[in-house]
Amino acid sequence: MSCEAFQARFLAGEVVAGREGHLATCAACRSAVGGLEALRDRLADPLLWEEPEADLGMRVVAAVAGETEAARVRRRTRRTPAWVAAVAAVAVVAAGAVGLTRYRAPDWEVALVPTGAAPVAVAEVAGWNTDRGTRMELEVRGLETLGPDAYYEVWLTSSDGRHVSAGTFRGSGEVTLWVGVRRADYPRIWVTLEPADGDPAPSGRTVLDTRL
Numbered sequence: 001m002s003c004e005a006f007q008a009r010f011l012a013g014e015v016v017a018g019r020e021g022h023l024a025t026c027a028a029c030r031s032a033v034g035g036l037e038a039l040r041d042r043l044a045d046p047l048l049w050e051e052p053e054a055d056l057g058m059r060v061v062a063a064v065a066g067e068t069e070a071a072r073v074r075r076r077t078r079r080t081p082a083w084v085a086a087v088a089a090v091a092v093v094a095a096g097a098v099g100l101t102r103y104r105a106p107d108w109e110v111a112l113v114p115t116g117a118a119p120v121a122v123a124e125v126a127g128w129n130t131d132r133g134t135r136m137e138l139e140v141r142g143l144e145t146l147g148p149d150a151y152y153e154v155w156l157t158s159s160d161g162r163h164v165s166a167g168t169f170r171g172s173g174e175v176t177l178w179v180g181v182r183r184a185d186y187p188r189i190w191v192t193l194e195p196a197d198g199d200p201a202p203s204g205r206t207v208l209d210t211r212l
C-alpha cells in the first residue's frame with residue numbers, strides 16, 4: 001500500500017486493512033497520523049464543503065491548522081510549502097472517497113409528485129449545471145423495487161415537447177444521473193415505469209412528474 005493510498009483511506013474513515021503493518025514500517029505516515037485524524041474530523045464537517053473553490057485544499061489545511069483568516073491571507077503571500085500541496089491532494093482524494101462530491105449547493109431543486117400509478121411515491125431532485133451536462137441527484141421514496149423485467153426511467157422534456165432519457169433505476173433510494181441538456185431548456189422531469197422490452201420510447205406509465 002502506498003502512503004498516498006493509506007492516507008486517503010485513513011482520511012475517508014475506512015478501517016484500513018494492514019494499517020498497523022504500514023505504520024510499523026513507515027515513519028512518514030506514523031508521524032502524520034495525528035494530523036490526519038484532525039483532518040478527518042474536519043472533512044466530516046459539511047460546512048467545510050459548502051463553498052468549494054479552487055483553494056479548497058488550502059482551506060482544508062487552514063482549517064486543520066486552526067488558523068485565522070488573517071493568518072491564512074498573510075501566509076498566502078509567501079511561498080506555499082510543498083506539504084500543503086501534498087495534503088491538499090490527499091484531501092481531494094479523500095473527499096471523493098467519502099462521497100463528498102456533492103459539496104457545491106445545487107443550481108436548482110424540484111420535487112416530483114406522484115401520479116395515480118404510484119400514489120405514495122415522491123422524489124426530490126437536485127441539479128448541478130456543468131460544462132459536461134447536468135448532474136442530477138434523486139432522492140426517491142415510495143417506489144417499489146422492480147424485478148428484472150422492468151425499470152424506472154427518468155425523462156426530461158423541453159417546452160416544445162422533445163424528450164431525452166436521463167437514465168434508469170430499479171427502486172427507491174439515492175440515484176445519480178447525468179443528462180447532456182440543460183434543465184433551463186428541458187424543464188419537465190418525469191419518471192415512467194418501463195417494461196424491459198427494448199422499446200426506447202416512453203411507455204406512458206408515468207409514476208412521478210414535475211408539478212408544472
Ligand SMILES: [Zn+2]
Binds near residue numbers: 002003004026029
Ligand atoms: Zn506511509
